[in-house]
Amino acid sequence: MYRLVASDMDETFLAHDHSIPQANIEAIRRMRELGVLFVPASGRSYASVVESLSSVPADLLDGTYVISYNGGTINRMGDPRPLESHSLPFETVRDLFGRGKTFGVGVHIYQCDGTVWAANLPEDDKRYLDGHMAYQEFDGVSVDFLRDVPLAKILFARHDLAFLHQMAEQIGAVPGTSFTFSSGRYLEYLPEGVDKGHGLCALARILGVDVAETIAVGDSLNDLPMLEAAGLGVAVSNATDGIDGLAGYAARSSCDDGILAEVVEKFIEPQAC
Known part of the structure; x- marks a missing residue:
């Protein structure tokens, strides 16, 4: 049973014009109804991720977390003080x-x-x-x-x-x-040792979630460690670098379509039956 969906931001959760497809917002809403946590996972900073989520209703993000800097930092949504952080000398x-x-x-x-x-x-x-x-x-x-x-x-x-x-x-x-x-x-x-897979596993430990109960969604090479660490790795149809051939599931939807809607329909809804 999947309990957490971690999604890359740019060219995955966000459309090419950096907007959020309405289908993704509705997918987050449905995930919350089913008790599944949505977690943004980005190479950008925590503050930049939060700013990009400004069009998502706040109640849909309440109680979630942010994986930023490609797994180097983990924050509770709304709290700029990191739970885990790594830096370069x-x-x-x-x-x-x-x-x-x-x-x-x-x-x-x-x-x-x-x-x-x-x-x-x-x-x-x-x-x-x-x-x-x-x-x-x-x-x-x-x-x-x-x-x-x-x-x-x-x-x-x-x-x-x-x-x-x-x-x-x-x-x-x-x-x-x-x-x-x-x-x-x-x-x-x-x-060294920092990647989105590390970040996902670290957050799973914090939450007491088996990483096998997670889904990761991405489009690029920096997402691959997360796709490999998760119970299921999903590549958007606009994925680059051959990621679609390495993911557990190659989606039909692109970042412009609202990839999370397909994830919910195919993998989250069936477990609610």
């Missing part, structure tokens, strides 16, 4: 920043408090971010101004996934980190 971020600069790509650096710093952003990345995630630009020369603040992750931006794969290979292993790819345009470096 400043020296590691500075090292990665220095290596990344040589490739001429955009860079985002995320503070644990949700502040995002960006430099050298390609125009398509600016358009992608504008209106759905706040960020502050810096000169792209040095990150020393971040020496004394906790840092959640650093990512490199270029709308060329093959290039980013080559970049990761050339950067090589960086002690204390793991990396992943997201949204077809980002190479992300996280604290």
Whole structure:
């Protein structure tokens, strides 16, 4: 019996225009009626996820949780104080920043408090971010101004996934980190051992839920650990990177259709009979 549905946000729960399909809101409503918890799971910060959920009625999110920073942070909805949080040492971020600069790509650096710093952003990345995630630009020369603040992750931006794969290979292993790819345009470096699968399992332990009783929904490589950890992994029809072939179920619905409606109809409703 499924008790929790964790869903990626961008290109999964959110439509391509960053809106929330009404079908997803109604699916959350039905899940609550059936005692199934909806949990957003994103590479973005807690604050950014909450902002993206502003059109969901508050009563439908009461008592839920947020997995953010690709599993690096877990919060109760409405409480900015994390239940679990992981960070990267400043020296590691500075090292990665220095290596990344040589490739001429955009860079985002995320503070644990949700502040995002960006430099050298390609125009398509600016358009992608504008209106759905706040960020502050810096000169792209040095990150020393971040020496004394906790840092959640650093990512490199270029709308060329093959290039980013080559970049990761050339950067090589960086002690204390793991990396992943997201949204077809980002190479992300996280604290070692952190991924959405880790976040889902950690939240399941907190709630006393068997991870086999969870469903995870996603579209990209950074979602794969979560899809593999869950009792059932679901890929939206607009999934990239071959995720649909690795998930337990490849959905007919895209992010624009309201993927959660299909999840509820196919997997949640039948268990209520």
